[in-house]
Amino acid sequence: MNDARPVGDSDLLDVRIVRKAFRSAAGERADVLSDVAFTLAHGEVGAFVGPSGCGKTTMLRIVAGLDHDFDGAVARPSGAIGMVFQEPRLLPWRTVEENIRLIAPAVDAATLASLFDTLGLSAHRAHFPGELSLGLARRVALARAFAVAPRLLVLDEPFTSLDAPLAARLRDELALLVDRRPATTLLVTHDLDEAVRLADRLFLLSARPARILATMPIAQPRAARGAEDIAALKAAIAQQQPQR
Amino acid sequence: MLRLLSLALFFATWLIGSALAGEQMLPGPLAVVDAIVTEARSGALFIHLGATFARVLLAFALAMTLGTALGILMGRVPTADRLGDPWLLILLNLPALVVVVLAYIWGGLTETAAIAAVAVNKLPTAIVTVREGARALDPTLDEMARVFAMPRWRAFRHVVLPQLLPYLAAAARSGLSLVWKIVLVVELLGRPNGVGFEIGIAFQLFDVTRILAYALSFTAVVLAIETFLVQPLERRASRWRLRPA
Numbered sequence A: 001m002n003d004a005r006p007v008g009d010s011d012l013l014d015v016r017i018v019r020k021a022f023r024s025a026a027g028e029r030a031d032v033l034s035d036v037a038f039t040l041a042h043g044e045v046g047a048f049v050g051p052s053g054c055g056k057t058t059m060l061r062i063v064a065g066l067d068h069d070f071d072g073a074v075a076r077p078s079g080a081i082g083m084v085f086q087e088p089r090l091l092p093w094r095t096v097e098e099n100i101r102l103i104a105p106a107v108d109a110a111t112l113a114s115l116f117d118t119l120g121l122s123a124h125r126a127h128f129p130g131e132l133s134l135g136l137a138r139r140v141a142l143a144r145a146f147a148v149a150p151r152l153l154v155l156d157e158p159f160t161s162l163d164a165p166l167a168a169r170l171r172d173e174l175a176l177l178v179d180r181r182p183a184t185t186l187l188v189t190h191d192l193d194e195a196v197r198l199a200d201r202l203f204l205l206s207a208r209p210a211r212i213l214a215t216m217p218i219a220q221p222r223a224a225r226g227a228e229d230i231a232a233l234k235a236a237i238a239q240q241q242p243q244r
Numbered sequence B: 001m002l003r004l005l006s007l008a009l010f011f012a013t014w015l016i017g018s019a020l021a022g023e024q025m026l027p028g029p030l031a032v033v034d035a036i037v038t039e040a041r042s043g044a045l046f047i048h049l050g051a052t053f054a055r056v057l058l059a060f061a062l063a064m065t066l067g068t069a070l071g072i073l074m075g076r077v078p079t080a081d082r083l084g085d086p087w088l089l090i091l092l093n094l095p096a097l098v099v100v101v102l103a104y105i106w107g108g109l110t111e112t113a114a115i116a117a118v119a120v121n122k123l124p125t126a127i128v129t130v131r132e133g134a135r136a137l138d139p140t141l142d143e144m145a146r147v148f149a150m151p152r153w154r155a156f157r158h159v160v161l162p163q164l165l166p167y168l169a170a171a172a173r174s175g176l177s178l179v180w181k182i183v184l185v186v187e188l189l190g191r192p193n194g195v196g197f198e199i200g201i202a203f204q205l206f207d208v209t210r211i212l213a214y215a216l217s218f219t220a221v222v223l224a225i226e227t228f229l230v231q232p233l234e235r236r237a238s239r240w241r242l243r244p245a
Helices: A056-063 A096-103 A108-117 A134-147 A164-180 A192-198 A229-239 B001-021 B029-042 B043-078 B078-093 B098-106 B111-135 B139-147 B154-191 B195-204 B208-239
Strands: A013-023 A029-040 A045-049 A071-075 A082-083 A152-156 A185-191 A201-205 A213-219
Touching: A013 A056, A013 A134, A013 A192, A029 A056, A029 A185, A029 A201, A029 A213, A045 A192, A056 A071, A056 A185, A071 B208, A082 A134, A082 B154, A108 A134, A108 B078, A108 B139, A134 A152, A134 B029, A164 A192, A185 A192, A192 A229, A213 B078, A213 B208, A229 B001, B001 B029, B029 B043, B029 B208, B043 B078, B043 B111, B043 B154, B043 B195, B078 B098, B098 B111, B111 B154, B139 B154, B195 B208
Parallel strands: A045 A185, A045 A201, A082 A152, A152 A185
Antiparallel strands: A013 A029, A013 A071, A201 A213
């Protein structure tokens, strides 16, 4: 059932998940994903929006190659994968800088300095993750994902449980980083606002088992989207998804 | 301060015990120190301490290396765990004396047989402790290392090993005290030198002073290792943990 081989030197992220099921402790089979298929071009940001528990994280784990037990196939762009998990997942026994250098040994000092600067981490290089707030730890996780110069960037609700202003700032920083170094990006969120601000293409997912309900390309560049544009896009999505 | 007080209490109890039981049965601390100095002057103390120390070190290193490797294997691979578990149970419940005697019968009264016997005694407890640690490894960090394609050795050194460290420290600590006790048995039964050999001689002469002199000397060595090697290493390994300010 495991058909996740890379196809040539293609830059496309091509995901075809026919079905993904879990077996419960009682032995019952529960479908989590059914017929989730999409393609992202190089540098494109795809955002998936769906209700909690619909199977978004499961989809990301399949895309990232952590889960091979599914029907279907995934072709990833060749090159490094950068991933931001829902939790920061830093090594508590290594400093912030070591955490990044261990994952991205090829990163040069200037790139690292500019990453730290953009994410406001310069003062925390020598701190251990246990000494950081959750917001800071999430930023370190973002810096780590960018430091590997990823061809594929996978973001699993990177800003949940942060207060709104901080989430907004980090979102802008993320937009900046993605524009500066294009990577095919897959973002999963339940925050429509976040998705509309960051995505080139928006996918709406149904409740479990998740299917793609609608696909919406957003042509306007990220940086040019004003408050009215965001509101208009959200209204358009609300029409596409009357049950919400 | 409290530790010193407790130590003083120990010596006081010893003095009183010695006064009650008589010098023959329990010589006082001063007599024992005297004996230690005499043995040290002749050089015999250092020869025997050195021999015992070398055996402890070798057997300990052997048991810890093998035990760590097997413990990780059994903690990570369920098949290995199921295959190894009955062996582990047998080894754990085999009396030390049986292992030592059999090793001497099969291997002759040699250094190799002696060290192997001690290592086999320590091995199962090292495996059990490290296996517990390997079972408790954080799967989320493992996934992180896999997504970012961390090379195997680097992932082991920076992701796995720090998680195992508390278990390794526990195995080392209990191991050191266990190993030196068994080394003494091995020396008593079939070695021409070492603290165990000396204690065997002293036993034949009912020389309690000498028994205590050698036992205390080696205890001091083990205490020194604990204070100057094990504890600083542990502190260094746990410096990332938050300390109350």
